[in-house]
Amino acid sequence: MIELWYALMALMLTVYVVLDGRNFGAGVLHLFVAKTPAERRQVVAAIGPLWSWHEVWLVSFGGVLFVAFPRLLAASFSGYYLALFLILWCFVLRGMALEVGGHVNDRMWHSFWDVVFAVASVLLAILFGVALGDLARGVPVDLNGNFSMAFFTNFGVRGNVGLLDWYTVSMGVVVLVFLTAHGATYLTLKTEGPVHDRCAIIARRLWIIMPALFAVISLETLVVRPALAWEMAGNPVAWLGILVFLAGAIAVFTGLRGRLERRAFIGSGTMIVGLLATGAATIFPVILYSTLAPENSLTAYNTAASLSSLELALVWWPFAFGLTCAYFWFISRLYTGKVKVTEDTEGSY
């Protein structure tokens, strides 16, 4: 039961990253690929109507974390206190930029919100990367299962670590580039005209440097937490995740070469799925590894809610998930096709 909820939680986080990751990517890119206000509105229109729907995946992931692993939520949210509020405020700003950026037809109004959108997206992508890095590296969990961290300490990766160190920062950069490539691939699929052409070039360049970045971050992970390599080697689900990841990479590669935009985008989504599946399977059952003493680590087993709570949650969850898939079918039918550049963008996405 606990394993199942761990998998469901990982699934919801993965769906969120695939869906909203492209919005981060688009946010990072749009100042570079869209040169005129109309083109910027085109980029926003390609992601706009559904940003809140994507963000609900994060909220629902939080809900599932709350119900299934309350002790994990309690320790990690209070331990990451300031970092989480930074993330929250970035979310508020990004949401406002998308929501009100198109409401007033004025150059300065547009420019202001475009920059807010870009800065919030960059920060969010990096902070998510840092969070991922923290999961791999571990945090200073004490005997009572709590931790509290400074933003940075000595930038080392052992003992009394901070939020930022050389490893988590480099993970932040890798995730930023990865999500930007994901977003560029999405915009190539979703737009036409000059924005499309620029995105296609950027997507190709970013995907070329990704293998090198993956190699570097894998090596760094080996140095930071060598035990993970053994965990992964003996875990069939992790191997499956790697296969999925490689299949996605092949789809991206062939999709970009053959100008099969849909295939390339599905490929980059598949890569995210593979990567997160590998990571989730490898660390299991430890979720927050303690850099102070491994026996303090928070695992799926010592943070889960009672069995009856988990069983009862499983009564409604499949039903809710089914409904969610139905909405997804409805809205993806509604927003098919490419987004054009239009002159009159007042009030619309």
Place this chain on the structure above:
Amino acid sequence: MNSAFDDPAFWHRLQFAFTVTYHYLFPQLTMGLAWFLVYWKWRALRTGDERYNAAVRFWARIFGLNFGIGVVTGIPMEFQFGTNWAAFSRYSGGVIGQTLAMEGMFAFFLESAFIGALIWGEKRLGPRNHFIAAIGVALGSWLSGYFILVTNAFMQHPVGYAITPDGSLGLTDISAFLSNHWAWIQFAHNQSAALVTGSFAITALGAFYRLRGSHLDQASLYLRCGTAVGLAASLLVAFPTGDQQAKMVARHQPVALAAMEGRFHGGSMADISVLGQPNVKMQRLDNPIQIPGGLSFLANGTFESNVHGLDEFPESDWPDNIELLYYAFHLMVTLGMLFIGLMALANLQRLRGKLETSAWLLWPLMLAFPFPYIANTLGWMTTELGRQPWLIYGLFRTSEGYSRVVSNGDVIFTLIGFCGLYFVLGLLFLYLVGREIYHGPHEEAHD
């Protein structure tokens, strides 16, 4: 020095209270408007009258702005359970996490899937699907309210749980948990109050356009629908929902009722205080004007019955801010009575066909729209202050619930951050809504 400012619980409570009060300004309007949009869309489908479509188009934009700010201010609420109330989350996550997760999966997905379609999709969807989008948004927003109220009801009156071997709470009976009668009564009371906010806003805008002499067709539609629903909703808030809510508090939280009424000494034939100031130090109500036996009647249905006073409970179980609780409750009731009076007068004039020419009445109707927001806030203050000193009534105290690893300085820092950010959000919201009102309802559908 040992003041409230040194107590971490004080800062955690202040931040949560501030952010949730601010947040709820927006959902109460969306929940109040949602069924107006459904009704107008339905009338447009039935009659083909374009006025209804123009009204939906206009109010859907106002709805969208409220929805947007509701979303961005709502996400911090969910996070703060973990960041600020870690001990509480650890203790009760297996139960209240259920409804918070359900809210995301059943309500938010529904609402956010259809909101874009409602605002921008009129031409693309066609009238029938646009109507369905309006229903989807309305259902989503009310379901979200329901799940939050089930969560709150568990904190007010816990049911369907068991204490697990490790000392935390586990859910054992999901149907008892979801059908908690506290939740249903509070849901009825709260949703009627949201309808009051929505109908007062619609009435106010109708009065504004009428007084300015612009958009007259729309103005008369808003005045007609706003005042009709406004009266019905104001009455529903008081009776039966408010009455039932008070009886429920009397039954399950007698100490809260005693504090709400400034009743320091128990006994039969309890008076209801219309006016007066609670004097906690001297344990009496100063300068009271009371209706003999009124409280006994309201709480239990007979004038002679016994109503508990604060002196019958240990002081450690008293709500920790009796004065604020007392005034919040009494101001809410007073405002509720004024709403009924104002809306009754408006309906009287409407039925006589004189509402639109009665400038003396249109002015107060226009200026009245902030007061339902105040009344809703006071109502929630009554509920939440009345629950103190408990986080989960009878099980878990507020003073045990906050995050031990978070320092006061951290909370003060984020609280100031929220003040600044929300001030800017508020300015932005007022500017954008003001613009919509200035431009007024459009006759044409958007692409």
